[in-house]
Amino acid sequence: MNETEVHDLSDDADYATSIQQSSGMMRRSDSGKRSSSSDLDGAEIVYTKDNVAVHPTQYASERISGRLKLIKQENSLFMTWIPYKGQSSSSRLSEKDKNLYTIRALPFSDVRSIRRHTPTLGWQYVIVVMSSGLAFPPLYFYNGGVREFIATAKQHIVLVRSAEDGNVFLVNDFQNPLQRTLSSLELPMAVSGSNVPCTSLPASELPSNAHQENDVSVGSSERFQQNGRQQQKHHDPTRDLSIQILEKFSLVTRFARETTSQIFRDSDGFSINEGEKLDQSVPDHHPITASNESGKVPVASDPLELDKLSLAWGKPRQPPLGHEEWTTFLDSEGRVMDSQSLRKRIFYGGVEHNMRKEVWTILLGYHAYDSTYAEREYLTTIKKTEYETIKKQWQAKVRTDRSFSFYDGDENPNVYLLRDILLTYSFYNFDLGYCQGMSDLLSPILFVMGDESESFWCFVSLMERLGPNFNRDQSGMHSQLFALSKLVELLDSPLHNYFAQNDCLNYFFCFRWILIQFKREFEYEKTMQLWEVLWTHHPSEHLHLYVCVAILKRHRAKIMGEKMDFDTLLKFINELSDHIDLDATLRDAEALCLHAGENGAASIPPGTPPSLPLEDASIYPQPDDDIL
Amino acid sequence: MASSGNKNINAKLVLLGDVGAGKSSLVLRFVKGQFIEFQESTIGAAFFSQTVALNEATVKFEIWDTAGQERYHSLAPMYYRGAAAAIIVYDITNQTSFDRAKKWVQELQAQGNPNMVMALAGNKSDMLDARQVAAEEAQSYARENSLFFMETSAKTANNVNDLFYEIAKRLPLMQPASNPSGMVLVDRPADKATGASCCS
Ligand SMILES: Nc1nc2c(ncn2[C@@H]2O[C@H](COP(=O)(O)OP(=O)(O)OP(=O)(O)O)[C@@H](O)[C@H]2O)c(=O)[nH]1
Ligand SMILES: [Mg+2]
Numbered sequence A: 001m002n003e004t005e006v007h008d009l010s011d012d013a014d015y016a017t018s019i020q021q022s023s024g025m026m027r028r029s030d031s032g033k034r035s036s037s038s039d040l041d042g043a044e045i046v047y048t049k050d051n052v053a054v055h056p057t058q059y060a061s062e063r064i065s066g067r068l069k070l071i072k073q074e075n076s077l078f079m080t081w082i083p084y085k086g087q088s089s090s091s092r093l094s095e096k097d098k099n100l101y102t103i104r105a106l107p108f109s110d111v112r113s114i115r116r117h118t119p120t121l122g123w124q125y126v127i128v129v130m131s132s133g134l135a136f137p138p139l140y141f142y143n144g145g146v147r148e149f150i151a152t153a154k155q156h157i158v159l160v161r162s163a164e165d166g167n168v169f170l171v172n173d174f175q176n177p178l179q180r181t182l183s184s185l186e187l188p189m190a191v192s193g194s195n196v197p198c199t200s201l202p203a204s205e206l207p208s209n210a211h212q213e214n215d216v217s218v219g220s221s222e223r224f225q226q227n228g229r230q231q232q233k234h235h236d237p238t239r240d241l242s243i244q245i246l247e248k249f250s251l252v253t254r255f256a257r258e259t260t261s262q263i264f265r266d267s268d269g270f271s272i273n274e275g276e277k278l279d280q281s282v283p284d285h286h287p288i289t290a291s292n293e294s295g296k297v298p299v300a301s302d303p304l305e306l307d308k309l310s311l312a313w314g315k316p317r318q319p320p321l322g323h324e325e326w327t328t329f330l331d332s333e334g335r336v337m338d339s340q341s342l343r344k345r346i347f348y349g350g351v352e353h354n355m356r357k358e359v360w361t362i363l364l365g366y367h368a369y370d371s372t373y374a375e376r377e378y379l380t381t382i383k384k385t386e387y388e389t390i391k392k393q394w395q396a397k398v399r400t401d402r403s404f405s406f407y408d409g410d411e412n413p414n415v416y417l418l419r420d421i422l423l424t425y426s427f428y429n430f431d432l433g434y435c436q437g438m439s440d441l442l443s444p445i446l447f448v449m450g451d452e453s454e455s456f457w458c459f460v461s462l463m464e465r466l467g468p469n470f471n472r473d474q475s476g477m478h479s480q481l482f483a484l485s486k487l488v489e490l491l492d493s494p495l496h497n498y499f500a501q502n503d504c505l506n507y508f509f510c511f512r513w514i515l516i517q518f519k520r521e522f523e524y525e526k527t528m529q530l531w532e533v534l535w536t537h538h539p540s541e542h543l544h545l546y547v548c549v550a551i552l553k554r555h556r557a558k559i560m561g562e563k564m565d566f567d568t569l570l571k572f573i574n575e576l577s578d579h580i581d582l583d584a585t586l587r588d589a590e591a592l593c594l595h596a597g598e599n600g601a602a603s604i605p606p607g608t609p610p611s612l613p614l615e616d617a618s619i620y621p622q623p624d625d626d627i628l
Numbered sequence B: 001m002a003s004s005g006n007k008n009i010n011a012k013l014v015l016l017g018d019v020g021a022g023k024s025s026l027v028l029r030f031v032k033g034q035f036i037e038f039q040e041s042t043i044g045a046a047f048f049s050q051t052v053a054l055n056e057a058t059v060k061f062e063i064w065d066t067a068g069q070e071r072y073h074s075l076a077p078m079y080y081r082g083a084a085a086a087i088i089v090y091d092i093t094n095q096t097s098f099d100r101a102k103k104w105v106q107e108l109q110a111q112g113n114p115n116m117v118m119a120l121a122g123n124k125s126d127m128l129d130a131r132q133v134a135a136e137e138a139q140s141y142a143r144e145n146s147l148f149f150m151e152t153s154a155k156t157a158n159n160v161n162d163l164f165y166e167i168a169k170r171l172p173l174m175q176p177a178s179n180p181s182g183m184v185l186v187d188r189p190a191d192k193a194t195g196a197s198c199c200s
Helices: A002-011 A013-021 A029-033 A095-101 A146-156 A208-215 A218-231 A237-263 A306-313 A323-328 A339-349 A353-363 A373-399 A402-407 A413-428 A438-449 A452-470 A475-491 A493-501 A508-515 A524-535 A543-554 A556-561 A566-575 A582-603 B023-032 B070-080 B095-111 B135-144 B160-170
Strands: A043-054 A064-073 A076-083 A103-107 A111-117 A124-130 A139-141 A159-161 A168-171 B007-017 B045-053 B057-066 B085-091 B117-123 B148-151
Touching: A043 A076, A043 A146, A064 A146, A076 A095, A111 A146, A124 A146, A146 A159, A146 A168, A306 A543, A306 A582, A323 A353, A339 A353, A339 A524, A353 A438, A353 A452, A353 A524, A373 A413, A373 A452, A413 A438, A413 A452, A438 A452, A438 A524, A452 A475, A452 A508, A475 A493, A475 A508, A475 A543, A475 A582, A493 A556, A508 A543, A508 A566, A508 B070, A524 A543, A524 A582, A543 A556, A543 A582, A556 A566, A566 B045, B007 B023, B007 B070, B007 B095, B023 B045, B023 B057, B023 B085, B023 B117, B023 B160, B045 B070, B045 B160, B057 B070, B057 B160, B085 B095, B085 B160, B095 B117, B117 B135, B117 B160, B135 B148, B148 B160
Parallel strands: B007 B057, B007 B085, B085 B117, B117 B148
Antiparallel strands: A043 A064, A043 A139, A064 A076, A076 A103, A111 A124, A111 A168, A124 A139, A159 A168, B045 B057
């Protein structure tokens, strides 16, 4: 029996090569112990599941199916997922896509957690999160078997159910306590005598017993589990609801206060926040320039020579789109005649401030490009009523609760506006709820739109693109950070290697950039300009990732030359706030995007946020959606 | 004012605690002597530094101010790893924030640096009318867990500088008989040590 399995394995050419290649970029420093020889005698397949698929796009019809396996070799467990050859459900999915998603011999020592989703309607799937913080796209089990998958894995590795979320299973929870999942942190941390060494220390300075991290006894993991179970108190849904609302409320007001008071303090709205941004006040701050001379050590040169590239590809920026020019894009009834050239125009120059109120509704997709003046007006009225209806839901609940009286004394009417909109949104999209960062996204919209209902609906449209940034399991952020790492690998391999060697591959130093779309990196007017540029989705709907690459490349010499480690890098990146030249960056980003071309697009897994709203048929060919 | 000691020490300090407890406000008060009624909520983390002069030495704090929302909890270990000191902040007018502070203490005890100096700060002490957490309760919790405890107000500046000074004094390297094993203080050498964290 064992023989057939071994035979099966040796048949699997992908596996044979992959186990030698190891897991590519995700490889962790301490995983060198895994077998690198081609001797597969000790390997045993402990789990096989067919029809496990990745959905690269939002259409379930477009999936890549493959075979998932758990393979045990010596004392290590590996996971592989190899797409079937030549069986794409859609011609749009290329071999490249398949390669992108293939999981080759991923050792579980590199895995941090597995999140399982077993909805009553729809397919079961799991998300595998790496120790680096990156995650693979969801693996859908079309033939079921998630439970079996977890159970099998559990037989071979330490897998602990998170006390915080019963659907999260923590892998190797003791191996590297510094890299825990969101949920694991809620575990009662009672590991006795866990003298956890600081990871940044050289091994030679560690006490000799510090290396015995694999010796964590099974006993303690069992204790963890028990504690975990105790923690999972039964839930009273109504109580949960009210607590959630309460919590949201307190957050909302705070953010509301903080943000609007800044935005609306000045009549023109643009001189906000001066000197209030903490990051810029660091004493030993050097003006940041794209200098190459600052490096203390020789730095591998930029394989692309960004300056030349930008000159060749990045077109000069133009003045913003004004009223007169705007009308030339419209027919007599107000339809945008050529949405593509409009988007292109806005990409190169942004929009004059007084035009934003009208243009943003269309750019964001709240109003369709081909809607007429009259249709837009009509929709606005309808939507106003709809907004009021949603708002009433929470108003009824809130009035009965006294604890909200602490808002008394807040005089800024815009505070209430911002709060009301965010609260209404949390009812409109109950799954997502309210989170830190949303007010950053709403405030410029409210500033431009003025009107409550209109701001709400524009925010709704924006969240259709950016909502995944706030997913509880961080999957939206993970997938963007993953794509960013792929792009840097493509566009600046020395920099990529540097990050790999310095434990920076998780790209968390770009977290704030992506989460709130650079809102805290630029002054208000520049933020609005950047956003309308990004919303055009020209020349890529993932231009924001190229913006990240552009900024990183501008500072690559400093980063590598000064040998920044993760802490220093994060500090450095935070301090770039208010020191980034938007126009130059956009030019760089455009140049990088054009230069990367198809390879760039192939580096970004389809479905990485922000995805365009479905109705924009000019960009997405209509799918024949056989499942959803 | 100036340090008469000959030691210059860099110490990494991290602030942890619930959303709105006042982490950023405490730092701002300590670093710039300011208070902002409408403090912007932290996304990811922010970095500051400030130097404290003691008799024996000068301690430069490298301060990491983290985001409090549960949803971003997974980022926290990146900031507290290798920290010499931590301030766990709660809001005395908010019982939930105290519960959360206890969780942070547990977490740091389990996986932080064992020599880490931990301080518990009950912030917003100016808002006595709205108090939900009794000082005695926090004090005895702190004692049980060998934490150093103070009630502070970033708004009035009460106890803010004292908090940081007390931490500085308690840093192991400030103690005459401390074991200079090097783990506690992040005195980053210009050339990062090789070996331990290098792949391929
Ligand atoms: N009355 C009073 N208010 C305070 C005090 N400290 C902070 N605040 C207020 O409490 C609110 C939150 O303060 P922050 O410093 O932003 O809190 P934080 O812990 O950094 O919050 P996050 O960054 O969201 O995790 C702000 O409105 C502050 O003005 C204090 O000592 N007294
Ligand atoms: Mg803060």
